[in-house]
Amino acid sequence: MKLLALATATLAAATALPALAAEISDGKVKIGILNDQSGVYADFGGKWSFEAAKMAAEDFGGKVQGAAIEIVTADHQNKPDIASNISRQWYDREQVDSIMELTTSSVALAVQGISKEKKKINLVTGAATTELTGKQCSPYGFHWAYDTHALAVGTGGALVSQGGKSWYFLTADYAFGYSLEEQTSKFVQANGGEIKGSVRHPLATNDYSSFLLQAQSSGAEVIGLANAGLDTANAIKQAAEFGIVASGQRLAALLFTLSEVHGLGLEAAQGLTLTESFYWDRDDQSREFAQRFFERTGRMPNMVHAGTYSGVMQYLKAIDKAGTDETEAVAKAMHEMPVNDLFARDAKVGANGRLISDVYLMEVKKPDESEKPWDYYKVLATVPGDEAYIKPADSGCDLVKQ
Incomplete structure (x- = not known):
């Protein structure tokens, strides 16, 4: 009987492992940073936002719920058609779970529409239009950093x-x-x-x-x-x-x-x-982050760079809280969780996806x-x-x- 009980327990544990792993799709969490890297907004966000996103992934520990975190990037050249093509390719063929940054409002609106269609989370730090959390809001769309x-x-x-x-x-x-x-x-x-x-x-x-x-x-x-x-x-x-x-x-x-x-x-x-x-020089926490950012990039961060770090970090926290990267569960956690980090203090996410911070x-x-x-x-x-x-x-x- 003892042998039978042990065998049953071992079988149950073995069958549970794949179920747990399945909570993270494709065995990894892949985030795309899509922005202008060669035009008028290249310093505004650009490759520096990519570095901020990588910092967030590293600071989180490189994994979430046991799955590796991967950060990829592309240049949309401030063109909504190029951004749309990249986002569809990322979602459909390259297993990207979320797209972030999205400098240029016309680009952000286009990608948010596609993300809504695909039921994927997007988080905007580089674009400004209030339409993102207004008439063109999405249950999976979030707007960080600032707006018009x-x-x-x-x-x-x-x-x-x-x-x-x-x-x-x-x-x-x-x-x-x-x-x-x-x-x-x-x-x-x-x-x-x-x-x-x-x-x-x-x-x-x-x-x-x-x-x-x-x-x-x-x-x-x-x-x-x-x-x-x-x-x-x-x-x-x-x-x-x-x-x-x-x-x-x-x-x-x-x-x-x-x-x-x-x-x-x-x-x-x-x-x-x-x-x-x-x-960057607001307090000890912002200075500590800024110094590490400077060591990687040779510049101090602006609100877009720091906002991207915050957004990536909050998305990973939401996955950890939900125990899955399934979109509905993560979006629910994003709406419920307060934001307290180097970027925002005692901030909250509104029902329209807008981060409300000072x-x-x-x-x-x-x-x-x-x-x-x-x-x-x-x-x-x-x-x-x-x-x-x-x-x-x-x-x-x-x-x-x-």
């Missing part, structure tokens, strides 16, 4: 309160630019400001002269740069050549990060007001105020997440119970 509403509340609010009542926009001609202009315009007008007009420029143009001259001739007190990456940096450089700031108009960099400030230099960037959801209003230091390398920001204010982001019930997402 948070940028409008932060930067737009600061300049209106400082007397910048009239605005003219220089806007990137695609979904992100439109959303950023729209969100900031609403906030400016709600606070008694005036919109004098806008002009749209092609992505990655080299000549901003005609657009800047239109903005200058508008007489607006603030020229809002509703673009990002090298587009913003090049517009600021050319604005200086036209003497726009010297003549009394102000530039509002509505999406500008530490990476672009570094590329532009403090001499040109000093005095700019901007909004980020992370600063953002910071920054002013770029003057050269003589900077005390060490990468010491670029003065934190002017902290905007609580509940103020920075659209309330899920007001987002237009049909997943939110009214």
